[in-house]
Amino acid sequence: MKYYKQILLLLGEHILIVVLSVGISLVLAIPIALLVARSxxxxxxxxxxxxxxxxxxxxxxxxxxxxxFGLGKTTAIVVLVLYNQYILVRNILAGFQSIDPAIIEAGKGMGLDARRLFFMIELPLALPIILGGVRIATVSTIGIATIAAVIHAGGLGVLLFDGLRMNYLPKILWGTVLSSGLAYLGNQGVLALERRAFKRTQGEDRQSTLQNMSVLDR
Structure with missing residues (x-):
């Protein structure tokens, strides 16, 4: 029973590191991408x-x-955030660059200011590609966070490295299965959001975006 409690504790630590890293990465990447997109x-x-x-x-x-930053979770999160910037900034730039300029002009023609234009038109249209970057960053973070166990950051890497050091197969298997399963669930969860966002940008949903804006402005 104690063994399984330890596994759940390490799994919780791993999830916490991943959530914090991806969340902080996204908060930083969006303004960075919007700033450098001008040039x-x-x-x-x-x-x-x-x-x-x-x-x-x-x-x-x-x-x-x-x-x-010393040993522990802080250094692990800083490293993961730095790694994620390349993935997220690239996809955020690609997402906004993929928007048809005619749609932007139509929004401006309706009298939308820059803030409303961004949140009501640009962001929803760029969201599928942005979420694609979030999905890649999530899976990458889960994998690299496993290695962070060597600097005492905790997480599922503890099981793997303990198992390797002790030549104890059950720990190696548990660490491998849980980290792989977590990566799979993370990928599928964000992929579902990505597909949903993509569907909303297609066909009638894409046309209704501008129609809804015109109704709001009346």
Whole structure:
């Protein structure tokens, strides 16, 4: 019984790290993407910068940041947030760049200000691609968070590394199955949201967006 309580505790720690990392990453990535979207030079530079960070092995980045943040969850979350910026900023930029300029002009023609135009038209249309980035970032975060156990961040990596160190197969299996299952559930959950958002941008739903805006402005 004690063994299963430990597993549930580690699973909860892993989920907490993933939720915090993806949430913070998204909060940072949206304004960054909107800021650099105004300039091709800025967007290329930002993606290149985050691409370089993304290419650094996780253990190396953990080691580099330990003197600043110490061992534990804080360093793990900082590293995961840095990794996620490349995925999220890239997809957020792609999402807004995919919007038909004619739709934007139609919204402006209805008298929508910049805030309403963003939240009522641009964001809903860009949302499927943004959620695609969130899905990739979620799965990536779940995997890298497993490695964060080496810096005492907790999570399912504890089971894997303990099992490897002790040559104890049940721990290795539990760690592998739970981390894989969590990645699968995370992928499928965000994928469902992504498909729903995509359907809302197609056909009658896409046309009704502008129709609804015109009704609101009357």
């Amino acid at each position: 091709k030079w800025l967007s290329t530079g930002a993606l290149s910068f985050f691409g370089v960070i993304y290419s650094i092995p996780s253990l190396a980045l953990f080691s580099f940041l330990i003197p600043l």
